[in-house]
Amino acid sequence: MYCLIRRVTGRGKESLEYRDSELLTDVLTIGRGADQGISLQGPDIEVHHARIARKHDGSLELRASSTAQVELNGKPVRVAVLSPGDEIRVGAHRLVLLPEQPGFDLAIQVEYGTTDDEAMLASGDFVKQRAQYTWISKSRLAWLLSSVVLLLAFIVPLAGLFSEDIAGMLRDQRFLPSDNFWSTGPLATAHRTPEIGNDCNVCHQQAFHQVSSQACVSCHREMHHHVPEDSDHHAALSDQQCQDCHKEHKEPGQIVRRDQALCTDCHDDADAIDAAATGFDTVADFEQDHPAFRLTLLEPEFADGDTRWQARKAGTDQAPLLEHSNLKFDHKKHLDPEGVELVGGKRKVMECADCHVEDAAGALMKPFTMAGECKACHSLAFDEQAPDREVPHGDVDVVLATLDEYYSKLALEQNPEVRRSSVRRRAPRRPGRSGPAPAPDQVLAWAEKEANLTAEDIFERSVCDTCHEVERIEEPEPGEAEWRIQPVRINSHWMPDAVFAHRDHAMVECEDCHEARESEQSSDVLMPGIDSCRECHGGTSSAAKLDSSCVDCHVFHNPSMGLLNTALERGVAARPVLPNEESSSQ
Ligand code: HEC
Ligand code: HEC
Ligand code: HEC
Ligand code: HEC
Ligand code: HEC
Ligand code: HEC
Ligand code: HEC
Ligand code: HEC
Ligand code: HEC
Ligand code: HEC
Structure with a gap:
């Protein structure tokens, strides 16, 4: 949900003073916690007091925590559907749902309730009382204060524009204002790195200009497109600026959009994803409307004296699914609960981990090898009378x-x-003795x-x-x-369009997802279907399951597509060379 939050800062006779901020989130949280979308203070306010979320039918739902007091239009409520004009009371604070605002899914106005001290400060009585006892008239005071403000907040930091040294000096000084002052908020946590430090110019390359995508890719050189460069949608997507989806200075909002709407805007619309041409189904939500997984299977194809591996996509809902690696293997025999028989008659009970171990990232399984996982039991001896002599594995x-x-x-x-x-029987030939040699x-x-x-x-x-x-x-x-x-190719990535990590699922038995124990052929496909994931993962409106949004399982910048920076650099070829670039471009 794209939320507009209008915080009322003052109220004139006719007018209202307010500050707007935007927040991207699937659930707008309200409470005392610092991480809440709308953070409210007060003794009767809980850390997580209430939440507003969009339901599947598009309506907005307010849900109060079971012990929290919330009033909707004057009546206490726990769960309610909201409509514009509704007034929510949380403690001393008043929240009003505004009429629909273009570009936003939710617009809400927050009026903070005041304590007595704050009320006095806000009314100006405090200043009035003090001014009576001094020589300063009210208008003089106003002038003086505004000059100080101008000097501190504008002229001093402006000096930083003329010299990077001054800017740096100001930024390092705790008590002098710097250009940080103008900033709409702190940098995203990910950008608080030593290399960026306080150097605003890495992004704000030109004063009074929008931050360009070029500035972003000068560091993020490895960002990829979302769609192939020859797709009809490519132009529309690459015209977007990085900051359309990545908001800087918007903490506690995240720098990466994680809301589902970003994806379903296109993916829920058959035209927008060219369903007919691309073969992709529409997707609205993982739990309610997501197609069966389509596995990427490898098939050997023999042509021109050479084997090529073709990747083919097939749905887990299509049976029977077969894949050919050219390696024979029988899981059932090896996983016999009685164990497999070793040389000498002993038995060994094998487990998955004897052959499959997670890779360093904990995502997929490390490839197994003949030498590492099989050879202990499968010797390559070829002469019964010389069981220690083996042929080398391979060529x-x-x-x-x-x-x-x-x-x-x-x-x-x-x-x-x-x-x-x-050969005819002969006497053994011994060194130093001459006999009839063959x-x-x-x-x-x-x-x-x-x-x-x-x-x-x-x-x-x-x-x-x-x-x-x-x-x-x-x-x-x-x-x-x-x-x-025949060449062997063991498929190691069956679902390249999603990110799945075994490490996150250590609490689930291997066999709950892979029916390996019953498989007798290596051509059996043992991959789980979407239903097994749905036992735990729900969509974003799911109450009982893990709240999983598209970006929890998918990347946007797809490593199998072209690089963004090459396209951008092509587009800005006419950019004048800056003085400090001349030497490096030689
Ligand atoms: C990682 C890149 C990055 C860095 C570093 C950065 N900014 Fe920004 N800043 C942005 C983006 C993106 C925007 C929003 C779009 C725009 O106005 O260009 C922005 C907006 C702003 C705005 C509001 C301007 C407007 O048009 O809304 C101010 C003020 C600002 N930044 C100040 C600073 C200051 C001061 C620093 C140094 C402490 C800084 N920025 C460092 C990326 C950055
Ligand atoms: C001076 C180099 C630099 C510039 C310029 C820069 N970034 Fe970054 N960015 C980084 C570094 C370093 C990180 C943190 C390391 C990482 O996660 O890769 C980062 C992280 C990110 C992340 C990842 C956040 C996360 O939670 O994983 C996003 C998104 C991002 N930057 C977007 C942008 C955008 C958009 C711009 C342009 C407005 C930009 N960056 C400009 C260096 C830069
Ligand atoms: C249409 C929206 C959109 C645009 C435009 C966009 N991004 Fe992203 N970006 C995303 C989303 C969604 C994610 C999170 C999913 C992911 O990891 O791919 C993301 C993730 C990232 C990350 C962190 C993930 C990683 O791989 O480290 C970086 C860095 C980033 N984007 C940089 C950029 C830069 C630089 C640009 C501009 C050239 C850009 N993005 C343009 C939507 C966008
Ligand atoms: C501007 C429209 C648009 C947006 C926004 C968009 N997509 Fe896509 N997406 C497409 C199109 C078009 C394709 C088909 C690309 C192709 O032809 O391979 C696609 C393909 C995909 C695929 C299949 C990857 C492949 O090519 O094998 C995944 C997964 C996906 N998108 C996820 C996402 C997620 C997650 C988001 C939100 C972060 C998102 N998309 C946002 C238009 C969009
Ligand atoms: C003795 C070694 C061994 C043991 C023990 C073993 N595997 Fe395998 N596994 C293999 C081999 C070899 C392949 C490759 C088969 C092929 O060529 O497709 C494989 C492939 C797989 C695959 C991917 C192949 C597909 O078609 O989906 C899965 C999943 C898998 N094993 C799961 C398991 C699980 C779960 C266990 C434990 C219950 C297990 N394996 C125990 C050797 C083993
Ligand atoms: C702990 C010992 C052990 C390990 C390790 C082992 N195997 Fe076996 N394997 C056996 C035994 C014993 C048999 C004979 C089983 C039978 O015929 O009942 C066998 C049989 C086989 C067969 C023939 C199955 C059939 O249909 O008769 C193949 C193929 C095979 N193993 C492949 C492998 C591969 C590939 C690996 C390594 C990934 C491996 N094995 C690791 C013990 C092992
Ligand atoms: C117990 C099962 C087993 C036996 C017996 C076995 N191999 Fe293999 N072989 C494998 C496995 C598993 C791989 C793939 C992983 C690797 O390279 O270690 C493989 C890979 C190969 C490859 C590479 C194929 C490619 O396309 O990359 C060749 C060549 C090969 N084996 C030849 C042989 C020869 C020749 C023999 C007989 C002397 C033999 N193997 C016996 C299990 C076996
Ligand atoms: C719990 C994880 C999960 C969530 C959440 C999820 N997906 Fe997927 N999605 C997958 C997996 C796994 C695949 C199969 C990927 C593959 O086969 O390479 C997939 C496949 C896809 C595909 C390709 C389908 C095809 O026909 O090849 C698209 C497009 C897609 N998802 C979009 C989305 C969108 C949009 C959302 C958000 C509404 C979403 N997904 C949410 C796990 C997820
Ligand atoms: C929650 C379900 C789930 C559980 C539990 C699970 N897996 Fe998987 N496994 C998957 C999925 C999904 C893939 C496909 C990942 C991909 O290709 O992106 C996969 C892929 C594999 C593969 C083939 C690809 C590779 O990584 O080499 C093997 C082998 C495998 N799993 C073995 C195991 C073993 C052994 C265990 C137990 C330790 C296990 N899995 C537990 C879901 C699961
Ligand atoms: C038994 C419950 C269970 C099942 C079944 C399950 N998952 Fe998960 N999954 C989890 C838990 C718990 C996490 C960790 C969530 C976290 O750390 O925030 C997780 C994390 C993930 C993540 C990392 C992103 C995130 O949401 O944090 C992905 C991607 C994922 N699962 C995909 C899948 C896919 C694909 C399947 C089906 C093959 C699957 N899961 C089946 C419980 C499950």
Whole structure:
């Protein structure tokens, strides 16, 4: 909700003096707390006294905390629908709902009730009483005071405009006014960094000019567009200034708009998001109207002797969903509650964490590897009589070379007969003793044959074939291996259009979201659908669930789109080069 808050500062006979401020929030909170949208003081006011929110049907609802006293048009209420002209009383204070104001969802006028001391000060009696006893007449006093105000609030800080040194000096002095004085409020917390410090000029590059988006992207170089640059909506979005959505000096309002209306303005309107062309459904609220998640699935596609991975989108509501990583895997066997059988007959009960561990950011899972997560149980031994000898994991050519080497060496230094051999039985050849040695070509032929048989076995029936899809190439080119391990690509980001972090959900069992225990094929898709999220996450008008707005789960600046700064820099190519830029632009 975009709220206009009109704080009454004084009341003339006919006129009203007031100060307006804007606040962006989904819920306008009222209470004694400093974080409240409307902060009111008084002994009978609670920290969180009442709140006003927009309901799904568009009406405004006032809700008082269960122990708080609130009157609406003179009657005590707890929950009520508001309409313009309504008067709310909270303690000594009066809040009036104003007629609709263009650009605002809610306009409210706040008249602070006064204590006796304040009432006297405000009425001017205090000054009157004192002035009677001095030589200063009332008009002189007024002149004097206004000159002091002019000097302190305007002329002194203005000096800062002429010299950055003076400006800096003034800003560092606690008791002298500086240009901070004019500021509409403190900088957003995010901008209170050492590099910005008190240097207003990083943003206010030109006096009496609006802060330009260019000033913002000179630091924020990594900001991305929201829509592709060739989209019809691109121009409209990139014409917006950063400050249309990011309000500086508006604390306690946030610098980032978090209200849902910013997003639903377009996303609730099929035309505004080009639903027909983009294929996106309209979205109004996570709980009430949000489409089923569409997963990004990877599919291998074989073309021109090469495998390319195509990303395809498919809804979690479409069954059956399948994905092919080219790795074989059976969750059910590995997660057998009795455990899997290890060499030597022992059993080990496995858990998800044996293979899936959160990455450093706590968002997704770290990729698993054969060496790290599988090899302890799945050895790459190929010769039953030499269980310690393994082929290296990976490149087929290297595996074949290893086998060749192994069997050639064996053939040359050993008598081959003890093994399954097709070579004629011979007496073992011992060093220093001359005997009938096998002809070298026979030895090599044996070695080659053994290597081939073993290769056929590990690629087509056992070792590599356990986990991989292996293709046999019927007529390999010279120098090309006879087998090809189909490339493996494990999808690591199924929902790239949202931000999801496992760390936030440590209290939920893995299996509440992923039905892994029952899956026998790696092609099963184990991703949760929207219903499982809705058990806890509601929309912004939800009372019983987490109040989740679009920006809780989505980014606006989409890293898969182009950079904002390149577009802006293109747009301002004609900007004159400033003196201090000349040297750096060489
Ligand atoms: C991070 C950028 C940034 C910094 C740093 C910054 N401002 Fe601002 N300021 C803005 C933006 C954005 C606006 C609102 C739009 C505008 O008027 O250009 C603004 C508005 C203002 C306004 C109101 C002008 C108006 O037109 O509404 C004043 C006064 C002001 N700033 C003073 C200061 C002073 C004094 C400092 C140094 C202490 C400062 N600003 C530092 C970004 C900044
Ligand atoms: C002098 C460099 C500089 C300039 C100029 C600047 N910023 Fe920032 N901005 C920062 C730094 C540093 C941070 C804090 C670190 C971070 O979160 O990336 C920040 C944070 C932010 C954030 C993140 C707030 C959050 O809660 O995460 C927003 C939004 C933002 N700036 C918008 C703007 C806008 C809009 C302008 C122009 C009016 C602007 N910035 C100008 C340096 C700058
Ligand atoms: C149409 C509204 C809109 C405009 C225009 C816009 N932003 Fe944002 N920006 C958002 C929203 C919403 C978020 C919070 C969601 C997110 O993190 O992407 C955000 C987040 C940010 C953040 C903090 C998130 C982060 O990735 O660190 C920065 C910094 C930022 N914007 C800078 C800018 C700058 C600089 C410009 C101008 C060139 C700009 N924005 C223009 C809506 C906007
Ligand atoms: C000016 C209209 C407009 C506004 C405002 C807007 N969007 Fe969008 N959004 C679009 C359009 C158009 C697309 C489709 C882009 C495309 O063709 O890929 C889109 C796409 C998206 C997507 C899908 C991302 C993708 O391309 O895969 C998400 C998620 C999204 N918006 C979230 C948000 C959120 C969150 C906000 C509020 C912070 C927001 N949008 C505000 C117009 C808007
Ligand atoms: C022995 C190792 C191992 C264990 C234990 C294991 N996983 Fe997996 N997991 C894998 C492998 C391998 C894949 C990749 C399958 C593929 O190629 O798609 C995978 C993929 C996944 C995926 C994404 C794949 C998809 O299709 O959605 C999820 C989710 C997942 N596992 C959840 C779990 C959960 C939950 C547990 C515990 C109940 C668990 N896993 C236990 C090895 C394991
Ligand atoms: C704690 C030991 C252990 C670990 C670690 C392990 N496995 Fe297994 N795996 C086994 C056992 C035992 C079997 C035989 C199960 C059976 O046939 O009942 C097996 C069987 C398999 C099978 C064949 C399943 C079938 O359909 O017969 C594949 C494929 C497999 N594992 C892949 C992997 C992958 C990939 C990893 C690493 C991410 C891995 N395993 C980690 C013990 C393990
Ligand atoms: C227990 C299961 C398992 C066995 C057995 C296994 N691998 Fe793998 N292999 C994997 C996993 C898991 C990956 C992906 C992660 C990685 O690179 O470690 C992989 C990746 C590969 C890759 C890279 C594929 C790509 O596209 O990035 C090649 C090549 C490969 N293996 C070859 C082999 C060969 C050759 C054998 C037999 C000697 C073999 N693997 C045996 C599990 C296995
Ligand atoms: C609790 C988290 C959550 C909230 C809140 C949420 N979304 Fe989503 N949204 C998701 C997830 C997860 C996806 C699936 C993303 C993906 O598949 O890459 C998604 C997908 C989308 C998509 C793309 C749909 C498609 O067809 O590909 C759009 C657009 C979108 N959301 C807009 C919004 C808007 C607008 C709001 C606010 C009214 C919102 N979302 C609130 C989690 C959320
Ligand atoms: C609240 C639901 C939820 C819970 C609980 C959950 N996950 Fe996930 N998991 C997801 C979602 C959503 C994704 C997709 C994230 C994405 O791609 O952006 C995902 C993705 C994954 C993936 C595949 C992508 C990746 O990160 O590599 C694996 C593996 C996985 N989860 C394992 C686990 C394990 C293990 C646990 C328990 C420790 C667990 N998940 C708990 C919702 C959940
Ligand atoms: C058992 C309840 C539960 C379920 C189910 C659940 N979440 Fe959450 N989620 C939470 C809680 C609790 C937080 C932490 C809120 C916080 O820290 O403010 C959270 C935080 C998040 C956040 C971080 C932003 C935020 O709101 O603070 C995202 C994004 C998110 N969840 C998405 C999802 C998605 C997507 C699903 C479905 C796959 C899901 N959640 C399912 C309870 C749940």
